[in-house]
Amino acid sequence: MATATSRLTRVQAINWNRLEDDKDLEVWNRLTSNFWLPEKVPLSNDIPSWNTLSEPERRLTIRVFTGLTLLDTIQSSVGAPTLMPDARTPHEEAVYANIAFMEAVHARSYSSIFSTLCTTREVDDAFHWSEENPTLQAKAELVLERYRAEDPLMRKVASVFLESFLFYSGFYLPMYWSSHARLTNTADLIRLIIRDEAVHGYYIGYKFQQALAEATPQRQEAVKAYAYDLLLALYDNEVAYTESLYDAVGLTEDVKKFLHYNANKAMMNLGFEGLFPAELCDVDPTILAALSPGADENHDFFSGSGSAYVIGRTVATQDEDWAF
Amino acid sequence: MHPPRAASPELIYFSTRSGNTHRFIQKLDLPARRIPLERGAPTLEATSPFILVTPTYGGGEVRGAVPAPVIRFLNDDANRALLRGVIAAGNTNFGAAYGLAGRIIAEKCGVPLLYRFELLGTDEDVTRVCKGVREFWTRPS
Numbered sequence: 001m002a003t004a005t006s007r008l009t010r011v012q013a014i015n016w017n018r019l020e021d022d023k024d025l026e027v028w029n030r031l032t033s034n035f036w037l038p039e040k041v042p043l044s045n046d047i048p049s050w051n052t053l054s055e056p057e058r059r060l061t062i063r064v065f066t067g068l069t070l071l072d073t074i075q076s077s078v079g080a081p082t083l084m085p086d087a088r089t090p091h092e093e094a095v096y097a098n099i100a101f102m103e104a105v106h107a108r109s110y111s112s113i114f115s116t117l118c119t120t121r122e123v124d125d126a127f128h129w130s131e132e133n134p135t136l137q138a139k140a141e142l143v144l145e146r147y148r149a150e151d152p153l154m155r156k157v158a159s160v161f162l163e164s165f166l167f168y169s170g171f172y173l174p175m176y177w178s179s180h181a182r183l184t185n186t187a188d189l190i191r192l193i194i195r196d197e198a199v200h201g202y203y204i205g206y207k208f209q210q211a212l213a214e215a216t217p218q219r220q221e222a223v224k225a226y227a228y229d230l231l232l233a234l235y236d237n238e239v240a241y242t243e244s245l246y247d248a249v250g251l252t253e254d255v256k257k258f259l260h261y262n263a264n265k266a267m268m269n270l271g272f273e274g275l276f277p278a279e280l281c282d283v284d285p286t287i288l289a290a291l292s293p294g295a296d297e298n299h300d301f302f303s304g305s306g307s308a309y310v311i312g313r314t315v316a317t318q319d320e321d322w323a324f
Numbered sequence: 325m326h327p328p329r330a331a332s333p334e335l336i337y338f339s340t341r342s343g344n345t346h347r348f349i350q351k352l353d354l355p356a357r358r359i360p361l362e363r364g365a366p367t368l369e370a371t372s373p374f375i376l377v378t379p380t381y382g383g384g385e386v387r388g389a390v391p392a393p394v395i396r397f398l399n400d401d402a403n404r405a406l407l408r409g410v411i412a413a414g415n416t417n418f419g420a421a422y423g424l425a426g427r428i429i430a431e432k433c434g435v436p437l438l439y440r441f442e443l444l445g446t447d448e449d450v451t452r453v454c455k456g457v458r459e460f461w462t463r464p465s
Contacts, residue, residue, distance in 0.1 A: 023341055030382060191419055198417030206342045265415070268344075268443040278448045292416035301409070301438040302456020 014090040024091035027203045031098045034196060038109040041189040043116040049182045050117045056248055059126075061173060061183075062118055063245060066126040067136050068170040069110040071162060074140060075200075076103035078147050079159050083204065086152040092207060099200050106193045113186055135241035139166060142234055153215070156208035157227045157270060161234055164201035164266035165259070167194075169242050172255045175290040187290065194291065205269030212271070227270060235263060257283050333408075333461045336370060337377035338394045345379050345413050348445040352454050359397050367397055370406040375438065375457060380414040380425040389424040398429070409438040409460065411453065416442060 019025055053061065080100035087093040114123045130136055143166070146158035171194055178187035212220055238259055246252040261281040264274025274281075335356040339346035349356045356377075359368050376398075382388040398404050410433075412426025423440035430437040439456065441449040 021341070026340075026381075033382075033385075194417050195419065198415050202342070202415075209342070264446065265443060271347075271444075273444075274446060278446060288416065291419065292422045293420045294422070301436050302452060302460065 012090060014094060016091065019091060020089045021091070023203070023206060024089055024095055027199060028091065028095050028098065030199055031095065031102065031196070034192075034199070035102070036192050037105060038112040038189060041185055041192075043113055043185050043189065046117060046183045046185045049184070052182065058118070058122065060245060060249060061177075062114065062122055062126040063129055064170045064173045065110045065113060066123075066130045067133075067241075067245075068167060069107050070130055070136065070140060071166055071170075072103045072107035072110075074143060075159070075162055076100050076107060078144065079103070079162060082147045082155055083159060083207075086155065086211075088207065088210070095203060099203075102196055102200075106196070109189055109193065113189070117186075133241075133244070135237055135244055138237050139234065139241060142230070142237065146230070153208060153211055153223050154226060154230075156204050156211070157223070157230060160201050160205045160208065160269050161231060161266055163197045163204065164269050165231070165263050166234065166238065167197060168258055168262040169238055169245070169255060172251075172258045172287065175287050176251065179284075179286040179290040191291075201266065201269045205271065209271040224272060227267075227272065228275065231263060231267065231275060235259070254284055254287070257281060258287060333373050333375075335377055335457070336368060336374045336397075338391055338397075339379065340391070344444050345377060348413065348441065348450070349377060351445065351450045352457070354454065354457055359393050361393065363393075367393075367400065368403075369400070370403045373406050373408045373461075375409045375411060375460070376407055376429065377411045378413070378425050378429070380412055380418070380421065380423055382421075382424075385421075386424065386428060389421065390428055391425070394425070394429075398433070404433060407433050407435055409436050411439045411441070412437065413441055413443070413445070 016025065050058070077100075080096045080103060084093050084096050087096065143158045143162050146154045149155070171190060174183060174187045174190040177183040212223060215223065239256065242255045242259065243252050246255050257280065260276035261283050264276055264281060267274050332355065335349065335352070335354055336359060337345055337349050337356055338359040338361075339349070340361065346358065349358075357368060360366070376394070378391060378394050380389050381391050398407070407429075410426045410429045412423035412429075414421075414423035414425075416422045418424075423437075426437045426440060429435070438460070439449075439453055441453070445453075
């Protein structure tokens with residue numbers, strides 16, 4: 001495949017007052033205003049809740065978070081930096097620097113959870129497990145292969161799949177605990193990560209679509225086919241990973257629906273149609289509500305069944321009221 | 325394909341350069357006009373009752389959730405007078421702020437938040453909104 005792209009050829013002092021793409025500033029502002037650190041979340045309030053979990057439930061939770069740590073580590077140290085040389089603008093490079101740092105914060109956050117809730121022995125066991133687990137290592141390898149390859153478009157595809165799909169077999173569990181009123185502070189921290197990943201996937205996907213639009217129709221078709229192939233390879237592995245973790249607690253089928261739902265969103269971030277039909281994406285409403293309070297409510301005014309749609313009271317509106 | 329000045333009910337929408345909402349609108353195949361992205365561009369004038377379709381901005385705060393060009397468009401009394409409902413795009417990853425722009429506009433303008441969808445919208449979203457919009461314009465008010 002041709003790999004021509006308009007790379008920056010030399011380093012220039014970055015001028016944020018001269019934008020080539022205002023999306024760069026919009027996303028920079030969004031990411032910097034979303035900045036957070038794990039110390040902000042009172043994780044120690046979850047200690048009593050943690051003590052109510054059974055030993056297998058605790059082991060599952062630590063393993064899930066260790067798997068997420070691995071993905072964040074990859075994205076921080078390899079994924080986001082790998083995208084920098086392909087940047088179309090200096091501002092895009094700066095956004096990737098922000099993403100790389102924030103992924104390091106995410107990876108660091110799991111260790112905060114561990115040091116608050118778990119014994120050193122439990123955590124050491126989980127890190128050992130992560131190095132030996134074939135499906136977790138396969139997931140890392142599938143992505144790293146694309147990061148090392150010479151195709152800048154596929155680097156972005158792999159990056160969006162990591163940000164918008166691969167995390168979700170892990171994110172499911174804290175949402176599940178939260179929906180059962182357990183580890184709710186930990187879930188608050190995970191929601192901050194989930195919010196960040198949405199912006200990352202959106203932005204990398206946007207830059208992917210810009211580059212793809214400039215490619216020849218043949219190359220566009222090839223990249224699209226390649227993206228679907230990679231998604232399916234990752235999905236097959238994700239199912240095996242999910243089974244290895246969640247079969248013991250009987251949640252595998254429910255997690256898979258969450259995977260389908262998020263795989264479709266990952267494809268949409270790349271500008272492609274979703275792969276999985278609606279009937280495979282009917283995520284448990286309590287999980288959806290844990291992710292987005294109110295998202296399970298029916299806002300479908302059209303169907304006439306919407307109990308929760310908003311109809312506001314009319315208020316006299318002055319122009320200055322619109323300064324949201 | 326779409327007349328510049330629609331005489332019948334229409335959709336008016338905003339979409340940034342990323343074009344997610346634009347692509348959703350294209351799939352609907354209903355009369356629709358786009359609020360200009362550029363600050364200096366002449367703003368759109370509503371000429372008949374319309375439903376507004378807008379993405380949600382920002383990281384979950386009320387401030388900044390409604391895109392500035394949409395605010396400028398709604399600042400026009402004549403436009404606001406013809407607004408009948410709002411449809412919001414968003415992402416459930418933003419938690420309680422999913423589709424927040426739609427809720428803010430609905431409350432401020434006293435119109436129903438008709439629907440929310442994520443990113444480009446799924447086929448099911450397209451079917452529901454297409455059917456819903458057609459029926460909405462024929463129901464007795």
